[in-house]
Amino acid sequence: MKIKVGFGFDVHQLKENHPFIVGGVNLEHDRGAFGHSDADVLLHAICDALLGAANLRDIGYHFKNTDPQWKGISSLILLKESVRLVQEKGFEIGNIDAMLCIEAPKINPHIPTMQQNIAEAAGISVEDISIKATTNEQMGFIGREEGVVAYAVCLIQRS
Template sequence: MKIRVGFGYDVHQLAEGEEFWLGGIQLNHHKGSLGHSDGDVLIHAICDALLGAANMRDIGFHFPDTSAELKGIDSKILLKKTVELIAQKGFTIGNIDSTIALQKPKINPHIPEMQKTLASVMGIDIEDLAIKATTTEKLGFVGTEEGVSAYATVLIQKI
C-alpha cells in the first residue's frame, strides 16, 4: 500500500454582517468570512491538503475564484468533488488532522457537529477526522478578529 501526506492552509478575512461558515456548518456570529465561495477556511485547508497529497495542485487550480459558476458555492460541494478527484487517482483518505485559529466565537462546542458533517461529505469515519481549535492569544490578524485561519494535514493511501 502506498501512503502520502498532504498539508493545507487557508485564511479568510472576517467582516461584519457576512455569514460565517466553518467546518461545513453555519455559526451564529456578527462577523463572517469573505470569499468567492462561502469562505469556509477549514474545508479549503482540507481540500488543499488532499489535493497536495495526491500531487494534484491546489484548490484554486481546480475551483478558481474567477469562476462565476463557483460564486457563493457551498464549500461542502468543493470538498466532495475533491474527494472524487483523488479517488480517480486511486486514493482514499486515511485520516485528517486539522486546526482552526480563531479568537471568537469559541469553536469547541461546535466540533462534534463539524466532524459529523464533514465525515459524511467525505464518506469517512468520524474517528478519522480530528478538528482542534486555538486562539492566537489576541496576537496578529486572528487575535484582533480580522481573520480566521485553518491548517490541515492528511494521510491518503493508494490501494
C-alpha cells in the same frame, strides 16, 4: 502500499454582518469569512491537504475564484469534488487532522457537527477526522478578529 501525506492552509478575512461558515456549520457571530465561495476556511484547508497529497495542485487550480459557477457555493461540495479527484487517482483517505486559529466564537461546541459534515462529504468515519481550535492570544489580525486561519494534514493511501 503507497502512503502519502498532504498539508493545507487557508486564511480568510472577517467582515461584519457576513455569514460565518466553518466545517459546514453556520456560526453565530457579528463577523464572518469573506470569499468567492462560502469561505469555509476549514474545508478549504482540508481540500488543499487532500489535493496536495495526491499531487493534484491546489483548491484554486480546480475551483477558480474567478469562475461564476463557484460563487457562493457550499465548500462541502468542493470537498466532495476534491475527494472524487483523489479517488480517481486511486487513493482513499486514511485520516484528516485540522486546526483552526480563531479568536471568537468558540469552536468546541460545534466540532462534533463539523466532523459529521466532513465525514459525510468525504465518505469516511468521524473517527478519522480530528478538529482542534486555538486562539492567537489576541495578537495580530487573528487576535483583532480581522481574519481566521485553518491548517490541515491528511494521509491518503492507494486503495
